[in-house]
Amino acid sequence: MKRKNLLALALIGALTVSMFACTKKDAVETTSNEEISKTTLSKITSLGFSIDGARKVEGGYLVEGDILLTDDNLSNTSKGANLSIAETEQYRTTNLVTGLPRVITISVTNLPQVYSDAVDQMITRYNALGLQLTFQRATTGTVGNIDVFGFNEGPSGGYITLGSAGFPTSSGQPFNQVKMNTNVNAYGTNPNLLYLTSVLQHEVGHCIGFRHTDYMNRAYSCGGKRANEGTAGVGAVQIPGTPSKADAESFMLACSNGGNRTFNANDLIALNYLY
Template sequence: MKKNNLLAFALIGALSVSLFACTKKDAVETTNNNEISESTLAKISSLGFSTENARKVEGGYLVEGDILLTEANFASTAKGNNLNIAETEQYRTTNLVTNLPRVITVSVTNLPQVYSDAVDEMISRYNAQGLSLTFQRATTGTVGNIDVFGFNEGPSGGYITLGSAGFPTSSGQPFNQIKMNTNVNAYGTNPNLQYLASVLQHEVGHCIGFRHTDYMNRAYSCGGRRANEGASDVGAIRIPGTPSKADAESFMLACSNGGNRTFNANDLIALNYLY
């Protein structure tokens, strides 16, 4: 997820001036593909993701600020589900969580208490919606279907990653990891519980199959130039009933506003349609 600070880079550290999702933008956006081969960049593009600021990370490649693409994504067969380019709605991936109704367990590994409390808040937000997909904390000492754990990474290229996750597997399992940044530049020295819960809520959205709401034009929430990635082999399928216009409060916008954001009315339409 990405947070956009319109101040100059020298003024970063304050989380108060912002735009919207799972990374934080503190300066002019730059492209850093030095660690990625041209063939891999072509694969990323063919999946329907922007290669701008894509980078190699543990387990795969981080794109769009907070989405982890793995080798399994590259190896999957295209299903012909492409983006409806001209609009801004909720989108899902081809793969969704299956075998409903079901309970998804969530564990927290080696993170401060506020992150654990934020996971509980995130779970409450989803479970309050009466979906066929519900969440609960994993039994103490066990790893859940989704494990939330930390990494420490400072700003790079004008951004700082707040959290990251991937998409459901072809076998209908949720993506099994959410990484949350413990660097002081991400959430400050005293992380806000509601803000952390909002980032976790967004990342769980990816784990169960949500793409970014402003997928076709990340400038809507992130600023900068318009970016439209076009067709998507991993799936960018419009969810029926969601609006064909900009949705400023969606929990799945690409960039964070630095505050508390939960489900809006259109998000609930999308959640209830899928689950």
């Protein structure tokens, strides 16, 4: 739910820019990670994440397209179940949000109104599930447990980042930031409310501990060659009760379909199991 492949649809030739934003799938940009030390790359791999396209960014390291790993993530080892490699089950990280029942506050900082409206829609979607983890907007003028803010980054190498987030801390706190791209090439000049809501829903899923549903083969939603996001013993724990067959509409698929994607039946099983 983080990148769009600008080159793939350019080859089609007849589509308009607005159609690109609605139909293109996200993909991972395979760039050099030479700026990351071998020690850090080894830590990323040991946590079960792919280093393909990994890059150093403010606050940590961006992996798998939209996941921000902090130094805290890299310095902690698994205290729970080991990795289960299968077909397309929902996966969670080792760390989850603790202290349930709990209300997570969300603030929006310096973003156009449509992003704020999308945050409200996202909150409504989660709260309608009746989980022990609920969300609400932070008091005006304060920063919430999760702050949604913007960055402006254009295409690079045929790809563009839509948004990014990290995972819960080892102390059971949700990741505290969701970054959304305000560049016109990300969502167009008139961003679609439901599309923004779906991207935010996905990124907040990372903040509370979800990995990508097609963890074992991101080509399932992104296209291209088969790519496993990591095979180590930590960092991707199968959620019991979720299926081992293809799950085409999960909100945590690695790549967006360019439209409105909310919780499907298996996502609900996963969310209710965790929270």
